[in-house]
Amino acid sequence: MTKVNPLTHFIGGHHVEGTSERFSNVYNPATGEVIANVPLASKEEVQEAIGKAKEAFPAWRDMSVAKRAEIVLKFRNLLVEHTAKIIRIICTESGKTEEDAQGELTRGIESVDLAMSAPHLMKGEYSVNVGGGINAYSAKYPLGVVAAIAPFNFPIMVPLAQTSMAVAVGNAVILKASERVPMTALYISDLWKEAGVPDGIWTVVNGDKEAVNELLAHKDVEAISFVGSTPVARYIYETGAKYGKRVVALGGGKNNMVVMPDANLEQVANAFISAGYGAASQRCMAISTLIAVGKETGDRLAKIVQEKVQALKVGPYDEKPDYGPVISQQAKEAILTSIAQGEKEGAELLVDGRQAAITKESAGFFLAPTLFDHVKPGMEIYEEEIFGPVRNIVRTETLDEAIQLINEHELGNGVTIFTNDGLAARKFTTEIDVGMVGVNVPIPIPVGYHNFAGFKGSRFGDGQMFGPDQARFYTKTKMISERWVEPSEENKLSFAFPSDYK
Numbered sequence: 001m002t003k004v005n006p007l008t009h010f011i012g013g014h015h016v017e018g019t020s021e022r023f024s025n026v027y028n029p030a031t032g033e034v035i036a037n038v039p040l041a042s043k044e045e046v047q048e049a050i051g052k053a054k055e056a057f058p059a060w061r062d063m064s065v066a067k068r069a070e071i072v073l074k075f076r077n078l079l080v081e082h083t084a085k086i087i088r089i090i091c092t093e094s095g096k097t098e099e100d101a102q103g104e105l106t107r108g109i110e111s112v113d114l115a116m117s118a119p120h121l122m123k124g125e126y127s128v129n130v131g132g133g134i135n136a137y138s139a140k141y142p143l144g145v146v147a148a149i150a151p152f153n154f155p156i157m158v159p160l161a162q163t164s165m166a167v168a169v170g171n172a173v174i175l176k177a178s179e180r181v182p183m184t185a186l187y188i189s190d191l192w193k194e195a196g197v198p199d200g201i202w203t204v205v206n207g208d209k210e211a212v213n214e215l216l217a218h219k220d221v222e223a224i225s226f227v228g229s230t231p232v233a234r235y236i237y238e239t240g241a242k243y244g245k246r247v248v249a250l251g252g253g254k255n256n257m258v259v260m261p262d263a264n265l266e267q268v269a270n271a272f273i274s275a276g277y278g279a280a281s282q283r284c285m286a287i288s289t290l291i292a293v294g295k296e297t298g299d300r301l302a303k304i305v306q307e308k309v310q311a312l313k314v315g316p317y318d319e320k321p322d323y324g325p326v327i328s329q330q331a332k333e334a335i336l337t338s339i340a341q342g343e344k345e346g347a348e349l350l351v352d353g354r355q356a357a358i359t360k361e362s363a364g365f366f367l368a369p370t371l372f373d374h375v376k377p378g379m380e381i382y383e384e385e386i387f388g389p390v391r392n393i394v395r396t397e398t399l400d401e402a403i404q405l406i407n408e409h410e411l412g413n414g415v416t417i418f419t420n421d422g423l424a425a426r427k428f429t430t431e432i433d434v435g436m437v438g439v440n441v442p443i444p445i446p447v448g449y450h451n452f453a454g455f456k457g458s459r460f461g462d463g464q465m466f467g468p469d470q471a472r473f474y475t476k477t478k479m480i481s482e483r484w485v486e487p488s489e490e491n492k493l494s495f496a497f498p499s500d501y502k
Helices: 043-062 065-081 083-094 098-115 157-168 182-195 209-217 230-242 265-281 295-310 329-344 357-361 399-408 422-431 469-473
Strands: 009-011 014-016 023-028 033-039 126-131 134-142 145-149 172-176 202-204 221-227 246-250 255-259 287-293 348-351 370-373 390-396 414-418 436-439 459-461 475-483
Touching (some): 009 182, 033 182, 043 134, 065 083, 065 098, 065 157, 065 182, 098 469, 145 209, 172 209, 209 230, 255 399, 265 287, 295 348, 295 390, 390 399, 399 422, 414 422, 469 475
Parallel strands (some): 145 172, 221 246, 370 390
């Protein structure tokens, strides 16, 4: 029997026990066992956390940006120093493989690296003598208390992307970690404190909708960053906007890999399987659908992919599998329902993960890979994002038809094309209506120093995840016009709109 650990919030620089008397179980998805109880914050607890963050903000804002960057650097070094511990926590509470957890942490550190450049990204502009001895300049200031609401599928990469720049440019940050994977966020709270972040500047509040609604409504929270499903992203954006917040809310993705007849199909199959089934397909940038252009391409590709999918190894992280479990029993059941619906709607089932022993017998939340062929628009498995190892093959006759299918879908997170034809690639990148586009790249997720966001129903608001736009999102710009008048200068009364400063 695994020991069940009571968890805490991290408020005012300290681990604080919950007082709401409401808790949620945290599971090890590989065993199905409860490993911790996480407190779900009440409205009053969230208000207390916001209050402490607000109190801490002025001193942090007034600290030199170079000193703040130095603290971020110390935090970065601590992440590297404690890599093994962080990976073990991620694997335990999310079910990821060690290799996947290492990759996630590495990408998360990219966001911390970019945050160290806050002194550069906070520079304003200056114009001398725009008229009559007046100098005009812009200056960037932090917003105040800001909040990030993180998903379960990336316990560290997404929280670091949402918060590192916010801390570096001088805000007080409240992270509402996913109640399914709260242990990673609580652990890095200790690293922030060790790095020298003042008490109250970094906060973790665990909770559910009650906590989220208070963050959205509270007058002292200036901005909200969210990553999750599209319906919730829409709710976060609409609610936050109603209360006058600055909001970026990233939703789901139904990401496609278009395969042209000239592509190397062996390479394509490997790329699709790694991008489609990695992390049990629980990535918003996972490739959901192969779109094969041409009948011969589709027939050859389906055969190659089917063989490779059947050979995938599924299991707990200590057995070195290709991927591990999905996050919960409820998630597994929803995925099984989607498979049954795909069969009902007439898709051809090439690989049925329901029949594998690990799917049927394991106490963990394992689901062997499933692959459908001849999937068509209108089918639920085509239209809806399935957050689990169920992938599709769609057939089109032309590249134009493939582009049209993708552009007509309500989601537009990521897409990629595999081809050796430069003209086809140029046509695709020009005409496709998707936020992140790849050419011969399995997952077109940009590195941490480039902006990240989808189009259409995959993003609400005008902010970005990752990249230099984070500095813009978490700061406000003042425009200052400054003039020093000579004591002897003649001062005349004028009611004209200022247009000539001579």
